[in-house]
Amino acid sequence: MPEHDRALGMDRPITRRDFINGVSATAAGALLLPHWSLAMEAAQEYAPERAQGYYPPALTGMRGDHEGSFEVAHTLRDRRGVDLPTVSHTGETYDLVVVGAGMSGLAAAYYFVKNAGRGVKVLVLDNHDDFGGHAKRNEFRHNGKLLAINGGTLNIEAPARYFESSKQLLRDIGVDLDRFNAVNAGNRALYRSLGLANAHFFDKETWGADRLVVRENGAETSGRGAARGGGYPAEFLARTPLSAQAQKDMRRLYDKTDYMAGLSPSEKKNRLARMSYQDYLLNVAKVDKQVLWFFMRFGEGNFCVGADATPALFAWEMGQPGFDGLTLEATPEGVLENLPGPQHGRQRPDRGSAVHFPDGNATLARLLVRWLIPDAVAGTTMEDVGAAQVQYGLLDRAGQTARIRLNSTVVNVRHDGDAGSAREVIVTYNRGGKLHDVRASGVVMACWNMFIPYLVPELSGSQKEALAFAVKGPLVYTSVGVKNWTAWQKLGISSVSAPTMYHTSVALTEAVSLGDVEHAQTPDEPVALHLTKAMSVPGHPRKEQHRLGRAELLNTPFSIFERQIRDQLGRILGPGGFDPARDIIAITVNRWPHGYAYTYNSLYDPMEWVFTSTNSRPNVVARQPHGRITIANSDAGASPHTDTAFAEACRAVGEVLERRAMPIMTPSPGRD
Numbered sequence: 001m002p003e004h005d006r007a008l009g010m011d012r013p014i015t016r017r018d019f020i021n022g023v024s025a026t027a028a029g030a031l032l033l034p035h036w037s038l039a040m041e042a043a044q045e046y047a048p049e050r051a052q053g054y055y056p057p058a059l060t061g062m063r064g065d066h067e068g069s070f071e072v073a074h075t076l077r078d079r080r081g082v083d084l085p086t087v088s089h090t091g092e093t094y095d096l097v098v099v100g101a102g103m104s105g106l107a108a109a110y111y112f113v114k115n116a117g118r119g120v121k122v123l124v125l126d127n128h129d130d131f132g133g134h135a136k137r138n139e140f141r142h143n144g145k146l147l148a149i150n151g152g153t154l155n156i157e158a159p160a161r162y163f164e165s166s167k168q169l170l171r172d173i174g175v176d177l178d179r180f181n182a183v184n185a186g187n188r189a190l191y192r193s194l195g196l197a198n199a200h201f202f203d204k205e206t207w208g209a210d211r212l213v214v215r216e217n218g219a220e221t222s223g224r225g226a227a228r229g230g231g232y233p234a235e236f237l238a239r240t241p242l243s244a245q246a247q248k249d250m251r252r253l254y255d256k257t258d259y260m261a262g263l264s265p266s267e268k269k270n271r272l273a274r275m276s277y278q279d280y281l282l283n284v285a286k287v288d289k290q291v292l293w294f295f296m297r298f299g300e301g302n303f304c305v306g307a308d309a310t311p312a313l314f315a316w317e318m319g320q321p322g323f324d325g326l327t328l329e330a331t332p333e334g335v336l337e338n339l340p341g342p343q344h345g346r347q348r349p350d351r352g353s354a355v356h357f358p359d360g361n362a363t364l365a366r367l368l369v370r371w372l373i374p375d376a377v378a379g380t381t382m383e384d385v386g387a388a389q390v391q392y393g394l395l396d397r398a399g400q401t402a403r404i405r406l407n408s409t410v411v412n413v414r415h416d417g418d419a420g421s422a423r424e425v426i427v428t429y430n431r432g433g434k435l436h437d438v439r440a441s442g443v444v445m446a447c448w449n450m451f452i453p454y455l456v457p458e459l460s461g462s463q464k465e466a467l468a469f470a471v472k473g474p475l476v477y478t479s480v481g482v483k484n485w486t487a488w489q490k491l492g493i494s495s496v497s498a499p500t501m502y503h504t505s506v507a508l509t510e511a512v513s514l515g516d517v518e519h520a521q522t523p524d525e526p527v528a529l530h531l532t533k534a535m536s537v538p539g540h541p542r543k544e545q546h547r548l549g550r551a552e553l554l555n556t557p558f559s560i561f562e563r564q565i566r567d568q569l570g571r572i573l574g575p576g577g578f579d580p581a582r583d584i585i586a587i588t589v590n591r592w593p594h595g596y597a598y599t600y601n602s603l604y605d606p607m608e609w610v611f612t613s614t615n616s617r618p619n620v621v622a623r624q625p626h627g628r629i630t631i632a633n634s635d636a637g638a639s640p641h642t643d644t645a646f647a648e649a650c651r652a653v654g655e656v657l658e659r660r661a662m663p664i665m666t667p668s669p670g671r672d
């Protein structure tokens with residue numbers, strides 16, 4: 001038994017006694033456990049959401065695409081069909097059925113009701129036990145204090161660049177970013193005011209011994225700040241285990257050397273577009289291999305693959321080091337608009353600073369649900385949604401304008417007759433192991449592109465091929481509730497980069513409050529930690545990495561994650577006094593095997609797909625309306641952003657309204 005394992009309280013197997021699906025046994029009493037399954041069995045109708053205590057945000061353990069959410073879909077994929085004669089007809093008829101209750105599906109319901117009025121009837125179906133899609137909320141409680149954290153979508157990125165129709169949506173549901181920012185100005189400075197900085201953790205498996213190295217002066221090492229002369233100071237590098245040569249090369253990366261001298265700027269850009277950042281660093285800038293350790297994960301926050309599969313041109317665009325001497329002209333505004341970057345992208349100042357609610361964009365999902373079904377989410381303001389408990393039992397009631405039916409996987413969508421003339425679409429879904437169908441005058445597929453061919457067999461072969469093109473990027477966001485953060489204060493850190501460990505980043509959540517969800521003001525109060533892991537498999541082409549990573553993710557039980565998390569937090573924070581066995585309240589692993597929408601990447605896709613908005617791109621071919629069925633979701637915009645999900649919903653609903661002979665909606669410009 002390694003010494004640190006014993007110190008972590010890991011000298012005996014982790015049992016259910018210690019952790020009940022991620023919840024510390026001592027904390028379990030304070031949480032709402034999934035006892036609805038018992039109520040469910042007793043109920044005649046399958047309606048788990050109506051059971052007392054049904055509250056998915058408080059569930060811990062393996063979440064995200066949780067057990068029970070994907071099995072029906074995978075069976076459909078494997079069998080390529082459903083037994084429609086066994087369907088029970090609900091007799092329900094809607095003006096619109098939306099497949100998927102993610103940001104795009106909820107927004108589709110909003111755009112439809114906003115345009116057609118509250119007299120219409122809309123049904124939103126989703127396979128998960130909660131709404132929001134990737135924008136999910138995790139909750140922990142300790143000594144009565146509520147901690148809320150994002151289980152997926154982190155923030156409203158580049159709000160100034162949101163489409164006007166998305167900005168209007170935010171206003172309508174009660175979001176006031178200026179007010180939120182004003183209230184949180186002091187909070188955001190909390191860690192800095194305590195002198196906490198970023199750090200790197202050099203793990204013993206890679207470097208021979210564990211070592212935490214704090215970057216005290218806070219010099220920027222990537223992004224535009226680095227380009228202005230930041231980088232890693234010699235004093236910092238001297239404290240790392242890097243060889244003298246690697247330290248020298250690291251400094252060199254931030255100087256003005258032109259590593260492509262002799263080529264014209266356009267020749268340089270063309271070569272950078274077709275070369276990975278890893279290739280550039282090792283074979284063009286010729287840095288020592290140890291230097292790559294710092295940059296190997298670059299690209300994961302954007303493409304879900306690291307520097308080996310991320311174009312060097314993108315690295316330059318994002319302000320990574322090594323390009324300063326190349327004197328390249330900035331890419332014109334708009335050209336790279338759709339490039340992904342939930343964490344790093346869209347950094348230009350006129351795009352507005354990213355806004356992070358305590359539970360990320362789950363706040364938007366909850367506000368959208370309140371707009372659609374007011375009594376399901378108590379309160380009237382952006383602030384009071386912070387601590388509001390959603391009444392899941394009120395989401396799906398006869399007679400209301402919008403109904404949200406969770407735990408329901410759609411398995412078939414077809415016109416009742418010929419797509420060109422049919423007046424209705426029949427939507428079949430599996431709920432509680434039984435097939436049911438509803439009818440609608442229009443359907444928005446706000447789910448995932450690659451699954452739509454299985455759901456809508458009547459689509460043409462070329463459209464199915466285009467829908468199947470995209471492979472979503474898998475990734476993991478892990479939330480850990482801890483009783484205090486005194487170890488972080490003692491070590492002087494607020495975030496840690498650990499490129500060669502299980503989770504490659506570990507951080508205190510951003511210090512922001514929303515209403516009664518108040519961030520800890522002192523280190524002895526409970527707080528949530530945010531850990532990330534991209535399921536990249538370096539050395540394979542990008543899509544192959546996504547497929548391999550997804551398979552690994554689905555095959556990794558929570559117990560493996562838990563052991564890795566306890567080990568990693570113990571090694572990084574142990575010297576500050578952190579004891580995983582004592583200090584962890586609960587763990588929630590949010591696995592997203594189908595995470596980021598696929599965005600074009602110049603290493604693997606035609607340049608015109610990356611740099612122009614040509615109609616030959618697969619996402620454009622894929623999203624064409626088919627009769628009364630239209631296609632929303634972020635895949636349709638080939639960009640993993642919330643505003644893309646909104647904009648595609650707006651377009652798809654416009655197409656539905658067009659078929660109902662109502663005014664056509666298109667996303668109104670906001671990015672000129």
Ligand SMILES: Cc1cc2nc3c(=O)[nH]c(=O)nc-3n(C[C@H](O)[C@H](O)[C@H](O)COP(=O)(O)OP(=O)(O)OC[C@H]3O[C@@H](n4cnc5c(N)ncnc54)[C@H](O)[C@@H]3O)c2cc1C
Nearest residue numbers: 100102103104133134154155342410447633634640641642
């Ligand atoms: C971990 C993570 C972090 C992110 N961070 C950010 C960020 O900080 N900022 C940002 O702007 N964007 C971010 N994104 C991207 C953003 O979350 C997405 O672009 C957006 O939320 C996608 O919304 P969507 O509705 O298109 O898809 P989803 O959120 O995936 O929703 C689609 C829903 O449809 C359901 N569905 C699929 N098939 C069926 C079926 N057959 N029947 C019923 N339901 C079905 C799915 O299960 C899902 O619930 C992040 C994404 C991830 C995964």
